[in-house]
Amino acid sequence: MKVKSIFATAAVVFYVGANAQSMSKSNYPKAIKGSQTDNYFGTQVADPFRDLENDSEATKKWVDEEVAYSQNYLSKIPFRDQIKEQLRTIWNYEKISAPFKEGDYTYFSKNNGLQAQSVIYRTGLKTKDIEVFLDPNKFSEKGTTSLSNLSFNKKGTLAAYSISEGGSDWNKIIIIDAITKKQIDETIVDVKFSGIAWQGDEGFYYSSYDKPKEGTVLSGMTDKHKVYYHKLGTKQSEDQLIFGGEKTPRRYLTAGVSEDQRFLIVSGANATNGNELYIKDLKNGGDFVQINKGFDINANIVDTQGDDLFIFTDKDAPNMRLVKVSMKNPSPENWKDVIPETENVLGVSEGGGYFFATYMKDAIDIVKQFDKTGKLVRDISLPGKGNISGFGGKEKEKDIYYSFTNYITPGTIYKYNVDSGKSEVYQKPNVKFNPEDYVSEQVFYTSKDGTKVPMMINYKKGTKLNGKNPTILYSYGGFNISLQPAFSVVNAIWMENGGIYAVPNIRGGGEYGKKWHDAGTKQQKKNVFEDFIAAGEYLQSKGYASKEYMALSGRSNGGLLVGATMTMRPDLAKVAFPGVGVLDMLRYNKFTAGAGWSYDYGTAEDSKEMFEYLKSYSPVHQVKAGICYPSTMIITSDHDDRVVPAHSFKFGAELQEKQACSNPILLRIEKNAGHGAGRSTEQVIGENADLLSFALFEMGIKALKK
Structure with missing residues (x-):
C-alpha cells in the first residue's frame, strides 16, 4: 500500500x-x-x-x-x-456489488470511491447499455439520506424502495414504474423495521408501528408492530391491516411472499430471539395457519416447493438444521431433517434450485452444496480461510454469486455455476x-x-x-x-x-x-x-x-x-x-x-x-x-x-x-x-x-x- x-x-x-x-x-x-x-x-x-x-x-x-x-x-x-x-x-477505490436480475435488466450498485452513497445501476439484457437507476446522492444535499431497501415485483416492471433520512429507523417507501423510473403512487410514510413484499402487480406488504407522539419520535416506545397491505392507487390511510396490532400484539413482525407467489409468510416475535411462524395460502385462500406456537425456538422459511415448506430452525438443534414439512400439517412434530445439525453452526441459503450450507468452525466458513432432498452435491472449494456471504438467487438461475473476505483480504466477489461447481472472479477491488x-x-x-x-x-x-x-x-x-x-x-x-x-x-x-x-x-x-x-x-x-x-x-x-x-x-x-x-x-x-x-x-x-x-x-x-x-x-x-x-x-x-x-x-x-x-x-x-x-x-x- x-x-x-x-x-x-x-x-x-x-x-x-x-x-x-x-x-x-x-x-x-x-x-x-x-x-x-x-x-x-x-x-x-x-x-x-x-x-x-x-x-x-x-x-x-x-x-x-x-x-x-x-x-x-x-x-x-x-x-x-x-x-x-x-x-x-485509501477509501478512494471503486466498489461494485454482485449483480441481480429483475425482469429485462441486471442491477448492481457501485460507488466510484468517495461518493456519499452507492448508486444503483442497471444493464439491459438485450441492449447491454448501462444506466443509472437510482442515485441516493440526489436524495439530500449532504448525502445523509440513504437507500434502505429495494424490492421488485416478480415481473420486474414495478419497484418500491425505502429511504432513511439522517440515519433514522423511520423510513419512507417510494413506488415507481421500474421501466420509466417515474413515481406512480403516493409515498408511504412512518415505516419502521420493514421489508417490502410484492404480491403480483397490484400491491405489497410492509410493517410499521403507530408513530410516537410529537417530540418523542427518537425515543418513544414502539412495541406493537403491524403488517399492512398497500394496494397501488389507493391512499395509505386505506391500507389493510393484515396482521398484528391489538388483535395479535407482537413487537416485531416480518412479512414475505414466497418466490412462486403462493404463500404469505409472517414471522412474529417479542424479542430478538425466538419467533412464531404463520403462513397463508394466497392462491387457494383461507386464513393464516400457525406453524409453531410460543417463542422458545427460532424458525425461518427459506424456500417452498409445492405444498412443502423448508424451515431453518434451532428446534432440537442448538447449531441449527434445515427441515421439511407439508403446509397441510406444518406443526413441529412433523418436521423432517433435510440438512441435519452437526457440531458446527449452520447457515442456509437457496439459489439455482439448490441449498448452500455454510458451516462456521471457529468463526471460519466452510460451504457445501445440497440438492432439495438433502443429498450432498459437492464440497465447495473456497479462496481461503475467511467469511463467505451470498450463494443466493432465484430458483432458475444457474450463475449465482458469493463474496469472500478476511481481515487481510479485501472482499472479492465470485461467480459460481450451480451445475458445474466452477467459481471465477467477478469483481476484485483495486485496493492499495x-x-x-x-x-x-x-x-x-x-x-x-x-x-x-x-x-x-x-x-x-x-x-x-x-x-x-x-x-x-x-x-x-x-x-x-x-x-x-x-x-x-x-x-x-x-x-x-x-x-x-x-x-x-x-x-x-x-x-x-x-x-x-x-x-x-x-x-x-x-x-x-x-x-x-x-x-x-x-x-x-x-x-x-x-x-x-x-x-x-x-x-x-x-x-x-x-x-x-x-x-x-x-x-x-x-x-x-x-x-x-x-x-x-x-x-x-x-x-x-x-x-x-x-x-x-x-x-x-x-x-x-x-x-x-x-x-x-x-x-x-x-x-x-x-x-x-x-x-x-x-x-x-x-x-x-x-x-x-x-x-x-x-x-x-x-x-x-x-x-x-x-x-x-x-x-x-x-x-x-x-x-x-x-x-x-x-x-x-x-x-x-x-x-x-x-x-x-x-x-x-x-x-x-x-
Whole structure:
C-alpha cells in the first residue's frame, strides 16, 4: 500500500509526551443535574442526569457545547487532518456489488470511491447499455439520506424502495414504474423495521408501528408492530391491516411472499430471539395457519416447493438444521431433517434450485452444496480461510454469486455455476493493500472461568512483540451475532503502520451456536465482559501490547461491552471507544424498541435479583468518583432512534463529573446520523479519523513519521 506512514512504531521515530496530561482537565459543559430517584424493589437509585433523556432546549444546548468541546480538543491533535486525508486516499477505490436480475435488466450498485452513497445501476439484457437507476446522492444535499431497501415485483416492471433520512429507523417507501423510473403512487410514510413484499402487480406488504407522539419520535416506545397491505392507487390511510396490532400484539413482525407467489409468510416475535411462524395460502385462500406456537425456538422459511415448506430452525438443534414439512400439517412434530445439525453452526441459503450450507468452525466458513432432498452435491472449494456471504438467487438461475473476505483480504466477489461447481472472479477491488505483507493468526486463550475463547490477531509482518504496538481490541458479544473475519480499509491503515487489530469471539455471540449465545445473556452477561478482559490480558502477557498502548472498541451492544469493561477494569487500557452503546441498563427497555432486547439482558423490573445484577455492571451506574478512567471518546448520533443518544449523554456526564485524572472524556456526537447504517462516506471517514488520531494521541504519540 503506497501511503505515507500514519505513525511510526515504537522502535522508530515518533515523539512521546504526556499529551492528555499537558492539556489540563478543562471545565466540561455542565449538564442539568436533578434529584430524580427510582425505586427498584425497595432500593432507591439516583438518576441525576435524567433530563438528558429529553429533547429539551437545555439538552440541545448541552449537546452543542459538548460538540464544540470535543471538536476543540480533537483539533489540537497535530496529525488529525493527515490521518483523515490518508483515509480518503485509501477509501478512494471503486466498489461494485454482485449483480441481480429483475425482469429485462441486471442491477448492481457501485460507488466510484468517495461518493456519499452507492448508486444503483442497471444493464439491459438485450441492449447491454448501462444506466443509472437510482442515485441516493440526489436524495439530500449532504448525502445523509440513504437507500434502505429495494424490492421488485416478480415481473420486474414495478419497484418500491425505502429511504432513511439522517440515519433514522423511520423510513419512507417510494413506488415507481421500474421501466420509466417515474413515481406512480403516493409515498408511504412512518415505516419502521420493514421489508417490502410484492404480491403480483397490484400491491405489497410492509410493517410499521403507530408513530410516537410529537417530540418523542427518537425515543418513544414502539412495541406493537403491524403488517399492512398497500394496494397501488389507493391512499395509505386505506391500507389493510393484515396482521398484528391489538388483535395479535407482537413487537416485531416480518412479512414475505414466497418466490412462486403462493404463500404469505409472517414471522412474529417479542424479542430478538425466538419467533412464531404463520403462513397463508394466497392462491387457494383461507386464513393464516400457525406453524409453531410460543417463542422458545427460532424458525425461518427459506424456500417452498409445492405444498412443502423448508424451515431453518434451532428446534432440537442448538447449531441449527434445515427441515421439511407439508403446509397441510406444518406443526413441529412433523418436521423432517433435510440438512441435519452437526457440531458446527449452520447457515442456509437457496439459489439455482439448490441449498448452500455454510458451516462456521471457529468463526471460519466452510460451504457445501445440497440438492432439495438433502443429498450432498459437492464440497465447495473456497479462496481461503475467511467469511463467505451470498450463494443466493432465484430458483432458475444457474450463475449465482458469493463474496469472500478476511481481515487481510479485501472482499472479492465470485461467480459460481450451480451445475458445474466452477467459481471465477467477478469483481476484485483495486485496493492499495498487499495481503502478503500481513499476518492474521487465530489463538485460543482462557477466560476467567476456564472457557477457551478464540481470537483473531492481525498485524504487519515483522512487528516486534515488545508491548509497544498501538492495539485496538474490538468485539461485540451479544444477540447471537458472530464476528467473522472481514476486511476494513481503516484497519488496513492501522496495520500498515505497525498497529495491531485483535478481535476475540466472546460469549454472547453465535460462533458456537445457541449455547455460546445463552452463556452471555441475562445473569450470565458478565461472562462477556470477563472474556473481553481476558483477551486484553492475553495480548499484554504475550507482548502484543501493554496498557499504555491498548484501546478498547465496540459499537451498540459492543458499546455496552466497552462501557462495562472500562468501569470494571479501568486499568486495562489507555483508551476506550464506547460507540452508540446501551449504557443505562436499568432503563434501556423504556426507549424505542429497547424492550425487545430483554432476551439478552433481562430487565430491572423482572426480579430483585435481575435488577441487582444489571445495576452491578450498568456503565451509567458504575462510574465512581476518585477513579482514573481511560481516555474516552463516547460516540453517538443525534438521530439514533435505536440506541437513543441519552445512553451516551448520561454516561458521558457521569464520567466528566467523576473522572479523577486528566485523561479526557469526550462526547463525539454526529449530526444528521443514526445508529450507523446509511451514513455518508464523509461521515464515516470523519469518525474514523477522529477515532484513530485520538487513540494515537492519548497513547503518547505527538507527531507522525514524515
